[in-house]
Amino acid sequence: MEAWLRTAINQGLIMITVNKPMHIFDTAIALEHGDEGQYKGQTSPNYANMVGPFGGIIGATLLNAIIQHPLRLGDPLSLTVHFSAPIADGAFSVEAKAVRTNRSTQHWYVELIQGEQVAAFATVVTALRRDTWNQLDAIFPQVTPAADIDPMPSIPSAIWTSCYEMKFISGFPGRPSSASNSSESLLWMRDQPARPLDFLSLSALCDAFFPRIFVRRPKPVPIGTVAMTTYFHADVVQLAEQGDAPVLGIARARNFRKGYFDQTGEIWSTSGNLLATTHQIVYFKE
Amino acid sequence: MEAWLRTAINQGLIMITVNKPMHIFDTAIALEHGDEGQYKGQTSPNYANMVGPFGGIIGATLLNAIIQHPLRLGDPLSLTVHFSAPIADGAFSVEAKAVRTNRSTQHWYVELIQGEQVAAFATVVTALRRDTWNQLDAIFPQVTPAADIDPMPSIPSAIWTSCYEMKFISGFPGRPSSASNSSESLLWMRDQPARPLDFLSLSALCDAFFPRIFVRRPKPVPIGTVAMTTYFHADVVQLAEQGDAPVLGIARARNFRKGYFDQTGEIWSTSGNLLATTHQIVYFKE
Numbered sequence: 001m002e003a004w005l006r007t008a009i010n011q012g013l014i015m016i017t018v019n020k021p022m023h024i025f026d027t028a029i030a031l032e033h034g035d036e037g038q039y040k041g042q043t044s045p046n047y048a049n050m051v052g053p054f055g056g057i058i059g060a061t062l063l064n065a066i067i068q069h070p071l072r073l074g075d076p077l078s079l080t081v082h083f084s085a086p087i088a089d090g091a092f093s094v095e096a097k098a099v100r101t102n103r104s105t106q107h108w109y110v111e112l113i114q115g116e117q118v119a120a121f122a123t124v125v126t127a128l129r130r131d132t133w134n135q136l137d138a139i140f141p142q143v144t145p146a147a148d149i150d151p152m153p154s155i156p157s158a159i160w161t162s163c164y165e166m167k168f169i170s171g172f173p174g175r176p177s178s179a180s181n182s183s184e185s186l187l188w189m190r191d192q193p194a195r196p197l198d199f200l201s202l203s204a205l206c207d208a209f210f211p212r213i214f215v216r217r218p219k220p221v222p223i224g225t226v227a228m229t230t231y232f233h234a235d236v237v238q239l240a241e242q243g244d245a246p247v248l249g250i251a252r253a254r255n256f257r258k259g260y261f262d263q264t265g266e267i268w269s270t271s272g273n274l275l276a277t278t279h280q281i282v283y284f285k286e
Numbered sequence: 287m288e289a290w291l292r293t294a295i296n297q298g299l300i301m302i303t304v305n306k307p308m309h310i311f312d313t314a315i316a317l318e319h320g321d322e323g324q325y326k327g328q329t330s331p332n333y334a335n336m337v338g339p340f341g342g343i344i345g346a347t348l349l350n351a352i353i354q355h356p357l358r359l360g361d362p363l364s365l366t367v368h369f370s371a372p373i374a375d376g377a378f379s380v381e382a383k384a385v386r387t388n389r390s391t392q393h394w395y396v397e398l399i400q401g402e403q404v405a406a407f408a409t410v411v412t413a414l415r416r417d418t419w420n421q422l423d424a425i426f427p428q429v430t431p432a433a434d435i436d437p438m439p440s441i442p443s444a445i446w447t448s449c450y451e452m453k454f455i456s457g458f459p460g461r462p463s464s465a466s467n468s469s470e471s472l473l474w475m476r477d478q479p480a481r482p483l484d485f486l487s488l489s490a491l492c493d494a495f496f497p498r499i500f501v502r503r504p505k506p507v508p509i510g511t512v513a514m515t516t517y518f519h520a521d522v523v524q525l526a527e528q529g530d531a532p533v534l535g536i537a538r539a540r541n542f543r544k545g546y547f548d549q550t551g552e553i554w555s556t557s558g559n560l561l562a563t564t565h566q567i568v569y570f571k572e
Contacts, residue, residue: 077512078513078567080409082411085388099407100370100371109395109407118385127545129544132545133505137468137538137542216421231567233541233546256422257418258416259415259416264550279563281363285418
């Protein structure tokens with residue numbers, strides 16, 4: 001969007017009306033603008049988790065505060081979200097500030113506040129991308145195409161799962177692979193209903209992998225993501241190329257110990273571009 | 287340290303003098319206490335990089351502000367450092383605040399300020415660790431012992447390299463492996479002179495891997511870490527067991543594209559405990 005147009009919208013001089021109804025994802029991450037960097041939002045029942053909202057939608061909401069900020073330079077490069085407290089259903093406010101602006105990168109800090117407490121916060125880097133030497137070292141796995149796999153039924157107790165189409169190739173939660181005995185899952189994923197991929201939906205997809213402990217260990221225990229970091233490798237061109245086709249997700253854990261485990265994921269485009277890599281540290285009980 | 291003793295020291299009622307000279311690492315990350323969460327520090331010539339200080343020492347200094355904070359709960363679980371601007375040689379101030387304190391986790395935000403600008407900032411989770419089910423999924427590689435490998439000579443233009451003993455098994459920078467053509471390095475590493483491992487030195491070691499582009503690409507180009515995240519898997523018992531023996535480091539990149547690449551590392555104890563996993567996003571020119 002051109003700067004004058006964004007400014008005019010922010011100042012309430014122009015309102016753009018689109019006749020198509022908003023996608024449930026866009027409704028869930030919508031923010032009402034206040035003073036610069038100040039927003040109001042509310043949780044969406046569509047993306048409810050067992051307790052509070054799905055973490056991916058909270059991360060996307062915080063990223064959205066940056067995306068919509070009039071001083072933003074460039075596109076998302078990294079996003080670190082801290083889930084610092086339980087988030088209650090209902091209203092919250094968001095405060096975003098540019099901590100430092102350089103020539104081609106910008107560093108952000110953003111808080112989600114509910115009841116005068118910081119329930120979540122994030123740091124973000126946005127950056128201008130330039131053409132350079134490039135080299136993809138990660139390997140795009142050859143797997144069964146999404147069209148040939150049935151989607152997993154959604155999980156009634158985790159409503160947000162109905163907002164994603166998930167087609168498992170391996171590592172279905174609750175069925176540890178006896179062959180490899182590993183925490184790895186491969187699956188095709190996309191928004192449900194389908195929605196063209198952008199940085200916001202990509203950030204949420206990075207948290208849509210089931211916690212690795214549910215793949216690795218037969219016993220279900222309470223879990224919660226403590227903090228997660230996502231690196232965006234894709235630019236707007238690669239995102240546009242992907243459109244609303246399913247992305248390939250790979251996730252695995254390295255270590256489960258003393259109440260915490262790590263989880264690493266890759267998100268690939270249908271044509272073999274690495275769109276994002278993501279890492280999180282997760283609490284588990286017992 | 288017991289709480290009353292730390293309080294007494296912070297209030298200037300007691301000073302502890304140890305006759306042994308401080309290790310260069312401890313001198314480099316030392317902080318002078320002001321009001322609660324306020325510190326003064328300065329860069330160390332021992333850990334100078336080509337431009338400004340070695341990033342690992344900046345991250346360790348920011349973590350040290352949390353470690354020394356009187357309100358700290360538990361030990362480091364995660365550390366995300368943003369290198370938001372060049373850091374000049376000389377003095378800086380540090381400001382740390384607990385954003386949220388829960389029953390077993392605490393979320394922190396800390397800034398390094400130089401010339402009224404935020405030159406670096408970090409978010410940290412500290413946590414109490416409890417005994418739980420455990421499972422190590424990552425594989426400890428069988429490699430030549432450190433005692434049988436000659437250390438790499440330090441690099442004169444990067445003075446900090448003289449503060450680490452690095453014994454390469456594979457992936458020496460500037461010599462891309464023609465066999466695998468990969469960005470992976472395996473090496474034994476430790477502080478030089480030797481120093482017992484703790485969370486602070488472990489956090490710095492996580493940034494001591496050479497940038498993967500120097501392994502993967504013969505042409506040297508300017509680089510800079512934009513942001514990095516480390517997850518601490520070790521507890522104080524595992525750190526104490528390791529002592530000052532060399533740790534095994536493994537690092538690789540997944541993707542180099544449009545001016546940025548990612549880098550992932552693992553740090554293993556001599557006996558095969560996964561001590562930390564680390565991830566960063568790095569700028570490169572051309």
